[in-house]
Amino acid sequence: MKSVRDCFAKVKKNCFKFIKSQETSANKFKNKERMLKSYLIPLCFWISKKINRKKPLIIGVAGGQGTGKTTITSILSLILRTYFKLNVFKVSIDDFYKTRNERRILSLTEHPLLITRGVPGTHDHKIISNFFKKVKKKNFKNIKLPKFDKSIDDRCKKKLWYKLNFRPDVVILEGWCVGAKAQNNTKLKKPINFLEKVKDRNLIWRKYVNTQLKTNYKKLFNHLDEIVYLKSSSFKLLQEWRIKQEKKLRLNSKKKNNLKIMSKGDVINFMQTYQRITQNMFKDAPKYASIIFKLDSKHQINSAIYKKK
Numbered sequence: 335m336k337s338v339r340d341c342f343a344k345v346k347k348n349c350f351k352f353i354k355s356q357e358t359s360a361n362k363f364k365n366k367e368r369m370l371k372s373y374l375i376p377l378c379f380w381i382s383k384k385i386n387r388k389k390p391l392i393i394g395v396a397g398g399q400g401t402g403k404t405t406i407t408s409i410l411s412l413i414l415r416t417y418f419k420l421n422v423f424k425v426s427i428d429d430f431y432k433t434r435n436e437r438r439i440l441s442l443t444e445h446p447l448l449i450t451r452g453v454p455g456t457h458d459h460k461i462i463s464n465f466f467k468k469v470k471k472k473n474f475k476n477i478k479l480p481k482f483d484k485s486i487d488d489r490c491k492k493k494l495w496y497k498l499n500f501r502p503d504v505v506i507l508e509g510w511c512v513g514a515k516a517q518n519n520t521k522l523k524k525p526i527n528f529l530e531k532v533k534d535r536n537l538i539w540r541k542y543v544n545t546q547l548k549t550n551y552k553k554l555f556n557h558l559d560e561i562v563y564l565k566s567s568s569f570k571l572l573q574e575w576r577i578k579q580e581k582k583l584r585l586n587s588k589k590k591n592n593l594k595i596m597s598k599g600d601v602i603n604f605m606q607t608y609q610r611i612t613q614n615m616f617k618d619a620p621k622y623a624s625i626i627f628k629l630d631s632k633h634q635i636n637s638a639i640y641k642k643k
Contacts, residue, residue: 341375341417342367348412356405361578365634370413373627373635374406377562378413380625380640384560385420385503389470392557395508396619397564398612399605400575401629403508406564414504423502427509429481430457434488445539447529451487452607454511454546459554462507466557474501513561514611515618516547526613529606540610547611563623564635569605569613571631577601 349370353363363369384391395410397403404426411422431451432440440456441449448456461480468477479496480489522540525531534540566572580596596604620626626639 337379338371338375341378341413342371345375345413345416346370348416349409352408352412353405364632369635370409373638374409375413376638377625378410378418381410381414381504381560382418382420387503390502390505392466392505392507392559394512394555394558394561395506395564396512396514396561396615396623397510397629398566398569398572398615399510399608400572400579401564401566402633403510403564407506407508411506420503421500422504422506423496423498424506424508425479425496426482427457427462427507427512428484429479429496430459430462431482431489432456432458444542445534447533447539447607448542450604450607452510452604453543453611454514454551455543459546459550463554463557466505466554469498469501469505507558510608511551511611511615513555513558513563513619513622514547514551514615515622516544516552517610517614519544527606527609529603530610543611560624561619561622562625562627563615563619564627564629565616565620566629567631569609569616572612573602573605575633576605 346367350366353366357363381391381393395403395407407424411424414420414422428451431437436458437449437451437456441447444455450456458480465477465479468475477496477498478492479498481495482488483490519541522537522544525534530540566575577598580601620639624641626641627635628637628639630636
């Protein structure tokens with residue numbers, strides 16, 4: 335406990351400053367000190383004990399849309415750098431989405447729903463896998479990785495891409511479907527929402543996404559050393575949180591033109607593409623995740639479960 339207090343004293347200023355930068359007038363973070371002392375700092379101590387200086391520790395942070403993955407991974411990175419003096423690289427699986435044009439081609443050759451970013455099959459899994467392989471090599475070379483701009487639904491220009499000049503001690507890959515497992519094909523038959531029922535009558539889209547999980551994404555997620563899962567209580571709650579996220583994106587992007595900011599109805603329709611895998615992860619992810627953070631309806635972490643290996 336003394337170590338946690340010592341760490342908190344050294345990181346609280348920077349952590350609170352970051353948290354404040356993420357707040358809006360309508361959405362303030364509550365119980366910041368408790369979140370740091372009870373959950374995020376102890377997780378950082380857990381991570382520090384698993385560090386192997388010969389190769390980076392690769393951690394997946396998963397959770398449904400709006401669970402706070404980006405905020406939590408940013409705070410973890412800050413603590414690991416400030417207190418533990420570790421070189422940390424965090425990236426979202428969203429940054430590896432195929433370009434809008436690549437998804438357009440995919441929608442013409444496979445299924446129209448694949449124009450919509452999100453599900454397995456709409457990421458460039460080869461770039462992620464190659465990154466994991468390169469970062470583990472003894473002779474590390476500079477790496478550039480894509481960055482995705484959701485407000486334009488496409489990749490940023492290359493001059494804005496991530497640049498890694500040093501091999502990290504810790505790599506954090508965060509994303510809603512990180513670590514997701516494929517379902518048995520028989521479970522795909524019954525549609526779970528209006529989108530599946532109307533726009534995927536022949537199960538082509540569902541089977542394509544599931545096959546991606548069975549093959550390319552299974553290989554990709556095998557690179558992860560540990561998985562942290564942020565578990566919400568329901569899909570409806572995730573929808574509410576995702577709508578708040580979109581409002582925040584709109585506030586932060588007022589000066590840009592040609593934005594692809596979604597309305598409440600757009601978000602609900604958009605999230606139907608995520609629903610099957612998200613609900614499946616509610617059941618499965620706690621079985622294979624290293625750590626489960628349970629979230630309450632107020633967006634607060636209210637318990638942590640560390641699984642023994």
